[in-house]
Amino acid sequence: METIVQFFKNSVEAKNFDFNLITVSALLTIILSTYQMWGVTKQIATIERKKSVESISIPLIIFAFFYLIATALYGVYTMKLSVIYNGTNFLFFSVVLIKVWRYKKINSSDAMFLLLFSLMIPIMVISTNKKLAYMSCASVMLLGMLSQLILLIRNKKSGALEPKLINVYIVTNSSWLIYGIITKDWVFQLSNAISVTIITLIAILLKRYKDR
Secondary structure: OHHHHHHHHHOHHHHOOOOOHHHHHHHHHHHHHHHHHHHHHHHHHHHHHHOOOOOOOHHHHHHHHHHHHHHHHHHHHHOOHHHHHHHOOHHHHHHHHHHHHHHOOOOHHHHHHHHHHHOHHHHHHHOOOHHHHHHHHHHOHHHHHHHHHHHHHHHOOOOOOOHHHHHHHHHHHHHHHHHHHHOOOHHHHHHHHHHHHHHHHHHHHHHHOOOO
């Protein structure tokens, strides 16, 4: 218990707590992380309502699950409470994974992505350069997000993909981009700049293919 208390005291947020950009941006990202959790619950509800996972990229969901675990670990290593809180979103994505596999048979491709993306966890734990390790994990984001973009283009229908979830991620990832700029964390700057671009394209396609 004493170790946990000491960790909180030594965190970036606690050390810089004041009316400043770091504190304000940290509070904002915590609020938006909660908003992100709400978006994931909406996706879960949509899957249940439609009893389908059509147009939902399985690699993206698998990626999000492991990436958020890696995010929580990165938050621990960098002593950032807001990053750890954001990483706890993996609990919500674990439910999405269960729902996805309830309505879709697991194939060899899904199993391959599960194995590939799970490597993010040992990479974060073993690596001595945590920023480089996290950037490596973030770069895998391209595979997951691009798979969703390609799936939408191929299906030309929104299916069970929840627009609210995509809109949530545009807002939250944009806030993390700002947070990275303020805290001078190039990992957050680069990874979220890429993710915001791809997610925005997904949102545009969702609007175009709505109700098809």
